[in-house]
Amino acid sequence: MTTNIDNTLIQATVTRRDDHTDDIAVFELAAADGSALPVFEAGAHIDVVVGPELIRQYSLSNAPGATSYRLGILNDPDSRGGSRQIHAELKAGAEVQISAPRNHFPLAMDAEHSLLIGGGIGITPMIAMAYALKAAGKSFELHYCSRSQSKAAFLEELEREFGDSLTLHFDDAGEASRIDPKALAAARPGTHLYVCGPSGFMDWVIEQGKAAGLPDSQIHFEYFNAEVDISGEAFEVYAETSDVTVQVGPNESIAAALKAAGVRVQMSCEEGVCGTCICDVSEGTPDHRDHFLTDEEKEDNDQIALCCSRAKSSRLVVDI
Ligand code: FES
Numbered sequence: 001m002t003t004n005i006d007n008t009l010i011q012a013t014v015t016r017r018d019d020h021t022d023d024i025a026v027f028e029l030a031a032a033d034g035s036a037l038p039v040f041e042a043g044a045h046i047d048v049v050v051g052p053e054l055i056r057q058y059s060l061s062n063a064p065g066a067t068s069y070r071l072g073i074l075n076d077p078d079s080r081g082g083s084r085q086i087h088a089e090l091k092a093g094a095e096v097q098i099s100a101p102r103n104h105f106p107l108a109m110d111a112e113h114s115l116l117i118g119g120g121i122g123i124t125p126m127i128a129m130a131y132a133l134k135a136a137g138k139s140f141e142l143h144y145c146s147r148s149q150s151k152a153a154f155l156e157e158l159e160r161e162f163g164d165s166l167t168l169h170f171d172d173a174g175e176a177s178r179i180d181p182k183a184l185a186a187a188r189p190g191t192h193l194y195v196c197g198p199s200g201f202m203d204w205v206i207e208q209g210k211a212a213g214l215p216d217s218q219i220h221f222e223y224f225n226a227e228v229d230i231s232g233e234a235f236e237v238y239a240e241t242s243d244v245t246v247q248v249g250p251n252e253s254i255a256a257a258l259k260a261a262g263v264r265v266q267m268s269c270e271e272g273v274c275g276t277c278i279c280d281v282s283e284g285t286p287d288h289r290d291h292f293l294t295d296e297e298k299e300d301n302d303q304i305a306l307c308c309s310r311a312k313s314s315r316l317v318v319d320i
Pocket residue numbers: 266267268269270271272273274275276277278290292305306307308
């Protein structure tokens with residue numbers, strides 16, 4: 001028994017690999033059979049099948065409309081294995097299974113001005129967005145925050161393509177290089193703010209955007225990893241379609257409790273950021289811990305991320 005997602009995979013070949021820094025590699029992928037890859041929009045990501053039960057999401061960083069996909073991947077020492085394995089095994093000529101692009105992070109193309117802020121490897125979706133905005137002749141600025149110049153990827157391309165629209169912020173370059181998202185967001189009326197990067201950085205930029213007076217509808221973000229606290233009081237879950245009832249322990253996820261009872265939940269990130277494990281709720285009140293559902297969707301309480309969220313009620317009924 002699984003959640004209902006599109007499992008169609010594409011066999012792809014790594015046509016090129018460039019190591020931009022000592023921990024960021026850039027991969028270009030094409031369809032292994034030579035056919036055109038599905039078109040994508042700025043902000044889209046793909047799943048990469050790293051191994052059995054190991055699927056990771058990466059943003060497409062090239063210009064929308066390209067026939068290949070380009071990924072920038074950080075070899076993250078804190079990763080649970082995905083990026084480390086990709087860095088070790090994915091050389092030019094290697095084959096890999098990927099999903100078609102999905103876009104949970106679309107641009108509002110009618111915005112008066114777009115403020116794109118990428119922290120570290122979170123620059124990748126911002127590059128595709130900057131290309132889309134530039135091609136459409138829209139007003140935008142691109143800010144790339146990195147610990148240092150030597151840790152930053154894509155620099156030559158960004159400077160060449162985006163010129164005056166690009167500002168670089170390096171932590172080791174002193175106070176003058178620091179970004180002030182609140183001032184930037186407040187500077188232009190009708191600004192839409194986009195942010196991607198480490199979760200603490202994103203939380204801070206989002207807060208700054210709110211403090212500048214931007215409504216939630218003008219603040220856009222996509223988390224790629226997050227610290228999730230799955231602990232709490234025990235509760236009961238009834239999996240309606242499977243007709244299985246489980247007790248979810250204080251430090252256990254709903255997905256883990258269901259798996260132990262033979263109900264398999266399709267998962268990917270296991271950190272509440274990708275949306276793969278989202279399931280409908282027909283009874284009870286979820287205690288949302290994910291970064292995927294919007295605030296409005298969370299208030300509706302009719303969906304839940306089974307990998308990390310819990311229950312405020314003593315019992316939940318979920319559609320799996
Ligand atoms: S598996 Fe990614 S949100 Fe649950």
